[in-house]
Structure formats: C-alpha cells, structure tokens
Amino acid sequence: MDEERRLPGWVLPVVGVVAVVALVLIGLNREPQQFDPESPEGVVQSYIAALVDGDFETASSFWAEGDCVPASIEPTGGAPDISATLVSVDGDDEDATVVIAITDNTTDPLDGIxxxxxxxxxxxxxxxxxxxxxxxxxxDQICEMPA
Amino acid sequence: MLAVLVFVVVAGAVVAVVVRAVRGREKREEEGGLDLIPYLILALAVVAAGFALAALARASLTPDRIIGRPTGELAGALAALVVAAPITYLLWRRQARRRKTFPATPGWPVYLAIIELVFLIAFLTAVSQLADFLAGGGEQADWTDLLIYGAIVVFHWWAERREVPRGDIGDLPRLVGSGVGLVALTIGLIGTLEWLFSVAYDALWGLGDIPDPAIPIALAAAGAAIWTWRWLPPWEEKPNVLRNFYVGFVTAFSLIMAIGAGVTMIATLFTFVFGERRPAVDHFDAFPLALSFSIVGLALWYHHGHRLGPGRGGGRRGYEYAMAATGLGSLVGSTTALVAAVFTPTLAGTNSGSTLLTIACAVIAAGWVWLIFWRKAQAAPRAEEARALSRRIYLIGMAIILGLTAAGSLIAVLVVVFRALLGEIEADAGSLRIPVTLTLTAGLATWHLFDQIRADGAGAKTIESKPFAVTVICSHPGTLATLFPEEATLRVLYRGDDAGMIDEGMASAIVAAVDGRSSLVWVDESGFRLAAARES
Incomplete structure (x- = not known):
C-alpha cells in the first residue's frame, strides 16, 4: 500500500525548482518600499537613491549645513551598487538616527556578499x-565632521 | 531567462556527475558497512541547500527594500542551491534504496543527528530573533527562517518515523533533539523565572533593572515543545550506553547547576550577616538569577534522576562518578583559592570577609559533594565496581589531570627555590603560596586516586585467581550473564512460569550479593534468595 501511495520521484524536484524560481521572481520584481520624502527615513532613501544613480549633486543637497563638508561630493568608491533595507528609526522632532542594512552587490564572485x-x-x-x-x-574629507 | 537556463544546465551537469559516481560505486559494494561517508556528504549538501534556501527566501520575502534589488543575495543563494540541491536529491534517493538492503548501518542515525543539531539550533535562533522583534527590541523579523528551518526539521522527523534508526546508535537523533530542546528549555525557563523574580523583587524592594522576558519565554515554549516531542515518548529499545551517558550527564550537570546556585545564595546570605555591610537591596540583587538556576537545576535533576535506572547499572554509576569528579576538582581549586585569600596581604586592614566566606562555602560544598558520591562508589562491591568504565575514566582521568596540575605547580615552586639558591632573587614566601598549596592539594588527590587504581588492580587479580559457579533458578535471566565477571560460570534453570523474572536492577543486586562466591540463587515474585554453594 505504501508503495502505491508514494509520489513519483520527479514531483519533489519539480516542486523545489518551481518554488526556487518563484522566490527569485518575487525577489526581483518587488518594488522598493516608498517612504515619505519629508521623513528622516525618506530623506535617507532619497539620498541613497541619488548616490546609486550617480547623481552626487542631488545627494550632497541632503547634507546639513556645517563648517565641515567632504572635499568632493563624489564618494571615494564612486556610485555604489547596493540594495538596502531599513533597520530602525529613532529620534524626536529635532534629531533622528536612521539605521539601514546595506548589501553590496559585488561583481567579484570570490569576494562574497x-x-x-x-x-x-x-x-x-x-x-x-x-x-x-x-x-x-x-x-575624502577636509576635517572632522561635527558630532 | 538566462539565469534559469544557467540553473538548468549546471544542475543537469551536477546530476550527471553524481549519478555516474554513485552507479559505479554501487556495483562494487556488496555490504552495508558503516555507510558514513555518503551520509556525511548528504548532511553537508542538505545543510548547504537548507541555508541557501533560507537566504533566498529572506532576500525575496523579508523585509521591504528601501533601495535596489537583492541581486547579490539571490545570486549567492541560487549558486549554492544549484550545486547542493541535486546532490541532496540524488544522495537521498540512493541512501533510501540502500536502507532497504542495509537497514542498520550507523550512517542513517548519524546523518539524522547532524541535521537535527544544525537545524534545530538555526530554528531556535530564528525563534529568538522573531521574539525579540515582536517585543520591539529586534531590528528585523526573518520569519522565513522559522518556516524553512522548521520544515527541514519536521521533514527529517517524519523520515525518522518512517524508517526508524536501528543499532547501537539508533537513539542518537532523539538524544540530540532532546539535548538541544533541553538547553533551550533550560535557558528559557531560567530567563523567565529570573524575570518573574525580578518583577517581584522590584515590587518589594526596588531593583531597577528588570530583564526583557520575550526571548526567554519564546525559547522556553519552543524548547519545551521540542523536548516533549523528542524525549518524553516511550523508547523502543532498552537503555544503551549512549542513552545512559546522556541521562547521567544531564543529571550530573543539573545537580551541579542547582548546587552552584545554592552555594551562591548561601554565600550571599553569610556575607550579608558576617561580611561587610552593603544595602540589602544591592547585596541580594543576584538572588533572582541564582534562585532561577537552582529551581530549574533541581527540576531537571529530579526528572532525569528518576530515569537513571535501578542499581548501579544504567546511567547512575556515570552520574555519580561525574559528580565525584566535579567535587574533587572543585575541592582542589577552591582550597587553593581559600589559602591564597587567607594569606594574601592587603593594602590596608584584613582580607575581604565576603571573599573568604564565599570561597569557604565553595570548599565545604565541593568537599561534601565529593564525599557523598565517592562513598556511594565505595559502598558498592569493588569486584563489580573496579570493572566499570565510568570508574576507570574517573580514576585515570582525574589522576592525569590532577597529577599534571601538581607536577606543574611543583615546577613553579622549584623555579623560585632554585633561583633563590642561585642567588638571583631573594626568597619570597608570598610568591610560593599558591603553587605550594596547589602542589599539596592536587598531589594529595592524585596520590588518593592512584591508591584506588592500585587497589582496584589488586582486587581484580584476586578475583581472577578464583573462578566461581552460580546456579540461578528463575523465569528469565535478563542481562544477568553480562554483569558477572569472566571468572563466573553461570547456570540457569528455568522455572517454567513468569514469577521469577530478573530485571536490570535485580541483576545488579544479585551480582553484588554473590560477590565472587559460588552460590545458588532462587528468584520468585518476592525477589531473590541466595545460598552459598560448595566450591567446585
């Protein structure tokens, strides 16, 4: 009886492959979450989006006024190729700290993720x-950034 | 599209290579053997595939991205899956076929135990992270980890029920699951109780710092479920060496946990009464944690202690020698610490009363533990006891450890002495305090252990020179024949009814009562009776 009730051997691999392909398609087609651009997390999102697009002029417009700014608006490593998720947002009406998790989409297969x-x-x-x-x-900075 | 094409091509190549290798090997094999290597490769492949699948699900389903696509994670997970999944599938099918022909190879339980260990730990880690997130402390909730690791564990439980592992290590997967569940349950219960006691302590006297209960409660719930499922159901086979070792180890460890916490609380109480004065609220702030440790330790000790089996067979002997070893080692260490604390000069005044009281409590507790359990071992007949593996491990293992400690500390003493004799330094008695004490305490303990090893050897020689015969009249002798020494000649006369069955406990008791003398043993429903027989 047990033998008769058994699934054909090809069923599990096919289900596995379909599940993997489905997960990949979901992962590739999920649109990034959109935050309110006026919120701290929205500002960080816009800033990183500008960096990824190579629009360093726009990115630098998100910097606060101060007596210490980087020597160049272009990051040392150029435009980053990353994906990011929001980890946490803390703060009040005056100050906020936004933590994000960044994954570097490196092109070097031996360099890891x-x-x-x-x-x-x-x-x-x-x-x-x-x-x-x-x-x-x-x-590249010309001085210590204000704490 | 290109990614799917590459996936299919690479997977096909891996399948072809594995099929060719497996078929060629199968032709040559005619016996089951240990079958460990294929199962270890299978375990490696399942672990790689399982973690890759979890990474894939994590990247695709949790959490929402704020920028970009998780192409890096997807590529890494896909690459691992393409290699590991076909190996997993093919080896799984191959080993399933082999299990039909060779059902008792040890590879199957070893494989199940590895998977149980790895994925239960991963599952419990995911439980902790999710609980932390739900309580507002965690940063991300990777709920997919919970599903995938849980599914892998449950699938293997199902496979284990379909094809129950056999042989001497058939219990291994259940014991590993029980152990992992028990660790989670213990950590969870201690954390939960500490939280409850801290809340009560804070309400009564004000503690200020109450631990977060989310992770302990989640771990306690998950650990309890796993432990209940893996440990409590009846076992198909009688206890073997593996299960006896597990029960003995857990019983000893839980009692050590309870005694350690108890000593901490007693020392805290004594130092409050006799030592330096601090506000009671600060002085007793360790009580919630210590009380939790002692309650959980005692509960585990009670539960597992009742599963050690009757007599000195089963796990009881190992448990008692483990306790004796812990007591002796702690006694040597705490005595040395006490001497150092008593005679070490302080910058001002005398030594801290709290330190002395705490170490003195530890010395008394260690000595008490060692005496209690060593006396139990001494009370058992030496002829039977001297042959026990756990006694040999205790005597020889502790003799080596303590002997090396004594030798090392003696070298440290002699270095100072010789330097002083050579006129390089002034003799400083203070620097010799700890090495001299350690030389004496560890040396005494080593001498005692070697004396026992010598006595065991002499006893064994005496026994070897005196063969004896035992005639047993019973319904079934059980394991009696395996417990008698080689010098015994055992003759069994069957009663023809069920009133005289010999269980493991009675077998040990009969061997102890015979004590190497030729005897007649009568077994009935009221127990056994013994009469001396003429020496042959």
Whole structure:
C-alpha cells in the first residue's frame, strides 16, 4: 500500500525548482518600499537613491549645513551598487538616527556578499531633515565632521 | 531567462556527475558497512541547500527594500542551491534504496543527528530573533527562517518515523533533539523565572533593572515543545550506553547547576550577616538569577534522576562518578583559592570577609559533594565496581589531570627555590603560596586516586585467581550473564512460569550479593534468595 501511495520521484524536484524560481521572481520584481520624502527615513532613501544613480549633486543637497563638508561630493568608491533595507528609526522632532542594512552587490564572485549596517544622524533644519553625520559611503574629507 | 537556463544546465551537469559516481560505486559494494561517508556528504549538501534556501527566501520575502534589488543575495543563494540541491536529491534517493538492503548501518542515525543539531539550533535562533522583534527590541523579523528551518526539521522527523534508526546508535537523533530542546528549555525557563523574580523583587524592594522576558519565554515554549516531542515518548529499545551517558550527564550537570546556585545564595546570605555591610537591596540583587538556576537545576535533576535506572547499572554509576569528579576538582581549586585569600596581604586592614566566606562555602560544598558520591562508589562491591568504565575514566582521568596540575605547580615552586639558591632573587614566601598549596592539594588527590587504581588492580587479580559457579533458578535471566565477571560460570534453570523474572536492577543486586562466591540463587515474585554453594 505504501508503495502505491508514494509520489513519483520527479514531483519533489519539480516542486523545489518551481518554488526556487518563484522566490527569485518575487525577489526581483518587488518594488522598493516608498517612504515619505519629508521623513528622516525618506530623506535617507532619497539620498541613497541619488548616490546609486550617480547623481552626487542631488545627494550632497541632503547634507546639513556645517563648517565641515567632504572635499568632493563624489564618494571615494564612486556610485555604489547596493540594495538596502531599513533597520530602525529613532529620534524626536529635532534629531533622528536612521539605521539601514546595506548589501553590496559585488561583481567579484570570490569576494562574497558584503553586508553591513550603517547609521545616519539627521537634524531637522528649516528646509527639512538633513544628514549631519555619515557613516557611509566614504568621502575624502577636509576635517572632522561635527558630532 | 538566462539565469534559469544557467540553473538548468549546471544542475543537469551536477546530476550527471553524481549519478555516474554513485552507479559505479554501487556495483562494487556488496555490504552495508558503516555507510558514513555518503551520509556525511548528504548532511553537508542538505545543510548547504537548507541555508541557501533560507537566504533566498529572506532576500525575496523579508523585509521591504528601501533601495535596489537583492541581486547579490539571490545570486549567492541560487549558486549554492544549484550545486547542493541535486546532490541532496540524488544522495537521498540512493541512501533510501540502500536502507532497504542495509537497514542498520550507523550512517542513517548519524546523518539524522547532524541535521537535527544544525537545524534545530538555526530554528531556535530564528525563534529568538522573531521574539525579540515582536517585543520591539529586534531590528528585523526573518520569519522565513522559522518556516524553512522548521520544515527541514519536521521533514527529517517524519523520515525518522518512517524508517526508524536501528543499532547501537539508533537513539542518537532523539538524544540530540532532546539535548538541544533541553538547553533551550533550560535557558528559557531560567530567563523567565529570573524575570518573574525580578518583577517581584522590584515590587518589594526596588531593583531597577528588570530583564526583557520575550526571548526567554519564546525559547522556553519552543524548547519545551521540542523536548516533549523528542524525549518524553516511550523508547523502543532498552537503555544503551549512549542513552545512559546522556541521562547521567544531564543529571550530573543539573545537580551541579542547582548546587552552584545554592552555594551562591548561601554565600550571599553569610556575607550579608558576617561580611561587610552593603544595602540589602544591592547585596541580594543576584538572588533572582541564582534562585532561577537552582529551581530549574533541581527540576531537571529530579526528572532525569528518576530515569537513571535501578542499581548501579544504567546511567547512575556515570552520574555519580561525574559528580565525584566535579567535587574533587572543585575541592582542589577552591582550597587553593581559600589559602591564597587567607594569606594574601592587603593594602590596608584584613582580607575581604565576603571573599573568604564565599570561597569557604565553595570548599565545604565541593568537599561534601565529593564525599557523598565517592562513598556511594565505595559502598558498592569493588569486584563489580573496579570493572566499570565510568570508574576507570574517573580514576585515570582525574589522576592525569590532577597529577599534571601538581607536577606543574611543583615546577613553579622549584623555579623560585632554585633561583633563590642561585642567588638571583631573594626568597619570597608570598610568591610560593599558591603553587605550594596547589602542589599539596592536587598531589594529595592524585596520590588518593592512584591508591584506588592500585587497589582496584589488586582486587581484580584476586578475583581472577578464583573462578566461581552460580546456579540461578528463575523465569528469565535478563542481562544477568553480562554483569558477572569472566571468572563466573553461570547456570540457569528455568522455572517454567513468569514469577521469577530478573530485571536490570535485580541483576545488579544479585551480582553484588554473590560477590565472587559460588552460590545458588532462587528468584520468585518476592525477589531473590541466595545460598552459598560448595566450591567446585
């Protein structure tokens, strides 16, 4: 009886392949979550989107006013090729800290998948939230950024 | 499209290579053997495929991206799956066929145990992360991990029920599952109780720092479910060495946990009464955790202690020698610490009363534990006891450890002495305090252990020179024949009814009562009676 009730041998592999393909398609077709561009997480999202697009001029417009800015608006490593997820948002009406998890889509197969968490400190200025302290990406700086 | 094409091509190539290798080998094999290598490769492939599938689901389903697509994670997971999944599938089918021909190879339980260990730990980690997230402390909730790791574990439980592992290590998967579940349950219960006691402590006297209960509660619930499923159902086979070792180890460990926590609480109480004065609220703030440890330790000890089996067979002997070893080792260490604490000069005043009281409590507890359990071993007949593996491990293992400790500390003493004799340094008695004490305590313990090894050897020689015959009248002798030493000649006369069955406990008791003398043993429903027989 048991032998008769058994599934054909090809069923499990086919189900497995279909499930994997479905997961890949879902992963590739999910649109990024859209945050309110006026919120701290929305500002960080816009900033990273500008960096990924190579629009460093727009990216630098999200920097807070201060006496210390990077020497160049272009990051040391150029436009990053990454995907990112929001980890946490903390703060109040004046200051906020946004933590995101970044996955570097490296093209070197032996380099592995580089994942890291990055902190962005934001301050609420007259024209909205601005990024005051960057932990990512790296810039050539002319001085210490204000704490 | 290109990715799917590459997937199919590479998977097909891997399948072809594995099929060719497996077929060629099958022709040459005629016996089951250990069958370990294919199962270890299968375990490796399942682990790689399982974690790759979890990474794929994590990248595709959780959490929402704020930028970009998870192409890096998807590529990595796909690459691992393309290699590991075909190997998993083909080896699984091959081993399933082989299990029909060779159902008792040890590879199957070893494989199941590896999978149980790896994926239960991964599952419990996912449970903790999800609980932390739901409680508001965690950063991400990878709920897909929970599903995939859980599904892999449940699938293997199902496979194990369909084809029950046999042989001496057939219990291994259940024991591994029980152990992992028990660890999670223990951590969870201790954390949950600590939280409850902390809340009560805070309400009564104000503690201020109450631990978060989300992870402990989740671990306790998941651990309890796993442990109940894997440990509590009846076992198909009688206890073997593996299960006896597990039960003995867990019983000893849980009692050590309870005694350690109890000593901490007693020492805390003594130092409050006799030591330096601190506010009671601060002084007793370790009580919630210590109380939790002692309650959970005692509960585990009670549960597993009742499963050690009767007599000194089963796991009881191993448990008692493990406790004796812990007691002796702790006694040597704490005595050395006490001497160091008593005689170490302080910058001002005397030594801290709290330190002395705490170490003194540890010395008393360690000595008490060692005496209790060593006396139990001494009370058993030496002829039977000297042959026990657990006694040999205890005596020889501890003699080596403590002997090396004594030798090392003696070298440290002699270095100082010789340097002083050579005029390089002034003799400093203070620097010799710890090595001299350790040399004496570890040396004494080593001498005691070697003395027992010598006595066991002498006893064995005496027994070897005196063969004896035992005639047993019973319904079934059970394992009696395996418990008698080689010098015994056992003759069994069957009663023809069921009133005189010999279980494991009675078998040990009969061997102890015979004590190497020729005897007649009568077994009935009231137990056994013994009469001396003429020496042949």
């Amino acid at each position: 580089y994942e890291s968490q990055e902190w962005f400190t934001l301050v609420n200025e007259a024209d909205g939230w601005k990024i005051r302290q960057l932990s990512w990406p790296y810039y």
